[in-house]
Amino acid sequence: MVVALLLIGCHTGKTPSTKGETSAMRYATLLRCEQGDGYTRWTLVNPWDTTEVLHQYVLVPADAELPSALPNGTLIRTPLHRAGVATAVHCGMMNELGCADAITGVCESQFIDLPVVTRGIADGSIADFGNGMNPNIEQIMETQPDVLLLTPFEHSGGYGRVERLGIPIIECAEYMEVSPLARAEWLRFYAVLFGAEAVADSIFASVEKQYNELTTLASQAPTHPRLLTEMLYGGQWFVPAGNSTMGMMFSDAAADYVFANLDGSGSTGLSFEAVLEAGEDADIWLIKVNQSTPYTYQQMEADYNPYTHFQAFRNRSIYVCDLAHNHFYEETPFHPERLLRDLICILHPTLLPGQQPVYYKPLDE
Numbered sequence: 001m002v003v004a005l006l007l008i009g010c011h012t013g014k015t016p017s018t019k020g021e022t023s024a025m026r027y028a029t030l031l032r033c034e035q036g037d038g039y040t041r042w043t044l045v046n047p048w049d050t051t052e053v054l055h056q057y058v059l060v061p062a063d064a065e066l067p068s069a070l071p072n073g074t075l076i077r078t079p080l081h082r083a084g085v086a087t088a089v090h091c092g093m094m095n096e097l098g099c100a101d102a103i104t105g106v107c108e109s110q111f112i113d114l115p116v117v118t119r120g121i122a123d124g125s126i127a128d129f130g131n132g133m134n135p136n137i138e139q140i141m142e143t144q145p146d147v148l149l150l151t152p153f154e155h156s157g158g159y160g161r162v163e164r165l166g167i168p169i170i171e172c173a174e175y176m177e178v179s180p181l182a183r184a185e186w187l188r189f190y191a192v193l194f195g196a197e198a199v200a201d202s203i204f205a206s207v208e209k210q211y212n213e214l215t216t217l218a219s220q221a222p223t224h225p226r227l228l229t230e231m232l233y234g235g236q237w238f239v240p241a242g243n244s245t246m247g248m249m250f251s252d253a254a255a256d257y258v259f260a261n262l263d264g265s266g267s268t269g270l271s272f273e274a275v276l277e278a279g280e281d282a283d284i285w286l287i288k289v290n291q292s293t294p295y296t297y298q299q300m301e302a303d304y305n306p307y308t309h310f311q312a313f314r315n316r317s318i319y320v321c322d323l324a325h326n327h328f329y330e331e332t333p334f335h336p337e338r339l340l341r342d343l344i345c346i347l348h349p350t351l352l353p354g355q356q357p358v359y360y361k362p363l364d365e
Contacts, residue, residue: 027182030054030173031189038067042189047176047265048154055171059192074168076147079195083170084145086132088112090172092330093187096203099194104143107132114330137161147193151175154266176265179248180336181211187334203334210337211252214344218254221348227255228275228282228312232304236269249336253343258282276309284346285312286360290323296364319346319360328359 024033030050032043039060046054056073060066084105085091091112094100100116105127109117120126127143129135140148140162147168150159159169170193174186184207191200227250230239240246241264242257250257258279262268279285289295297316300307307313321328332339342357 028185084148097196215252221254224256225283228279228285238267285318288321318363
């Protein structure tokens with residue numbers, strides 16, 4: 001089990017009967033919700049062993065009397081007003097829900113390109129906790145957040161000193177969901193924490209409608225171009241597995257993803273040789289960079305000459321997403337319809353005539 005079930009802030013005692021599991025989540029497979037007398041319990045399934053529980057949260061309105069008997073789990077009084085947020089993804093999510101004023105601290109603020117965070121760091125209303133893997137404990141204690149939104153990883157061993165602070169940890173495991181819509185639906189869980197349910201329901205209804213319409217459109221494509229993604233980084237080439245949210249999106253976009261048969265629901269690190277063998281003949285290649293100047297074929301070749309062995313390089317069919325100039329990571333996890341539209345524009349341009357990708361563009365010479 002990746003992270004031990006946290007006891008921080010838990011209320012223990014006799015477990016009362018509940019009214020049963022609700023049907024609140026239609027796509028998310030890692031979240032279960034039970035409505036009890038005066039509380040709601042959310043169970044997070046362990047993504048790496050779905051027979052086990054990763055965490056349980058017992059939500060009780062802050063303006064209500066605490067029930068005399070509560071089930072096991074981390075007690076959260078809602079709505080939350082102060083949160084330490086580790087990632088740009090969840091800062092973007094809170095901003096869209098209208099809850100950005102609850103962000104009291106972030107990790108690695110230099111990578112978060114949101115005006116509300118930039119201004120907060122500048123005027124001191126938002127603290128920078130530093131490195132996400134080893135945050136500044138003193139800064140966290142000083143800001144006194146109600147909760148910390150952190151991302152769990154397999155075999156991470158937990159959250160180290162942060163676990164001992166006594167601050168409830170919201171484990172943001174939506175990236176391990178089984179489909180793009182399942183991941184996006186976690187927006188509704190976060191909204192419950194911050195009292196923004198109506199906003200989240202409206203947003204997700206629009207996301208769901210557009211995503212399903214685009215999937216239907218892509219199913220009409222006459223061809224399924226071979227698709228390769230990412231680049232070599234630190235000696236490994238990390239690619240989305242076939243059953244990951246990205247792998248599923250490639251399928252929804254009617255792509256012939258070169259690693260569609262790769263087991264897993266996350267990313268897998270492969271050698272350059274393994275990627276070359278599988279994707280040398282790919283028709284389209286999607287890459288990401290983060291730099292102030294435009295990335296080019298010339299720079300790509302200078303960075304690593306063997307990239308030239310790929311057909312997509314030789315045919316000039318590489319598309320680049322420059323993270324320094326768009327909000328890819330802040331927007332797409334909870335708005336998969338935007339990324340799906342990009343993919344269809346690239347893979348099947350005749351299906352969306354006159355439309356151009358938002359996040360990706362053709363790589364310059």
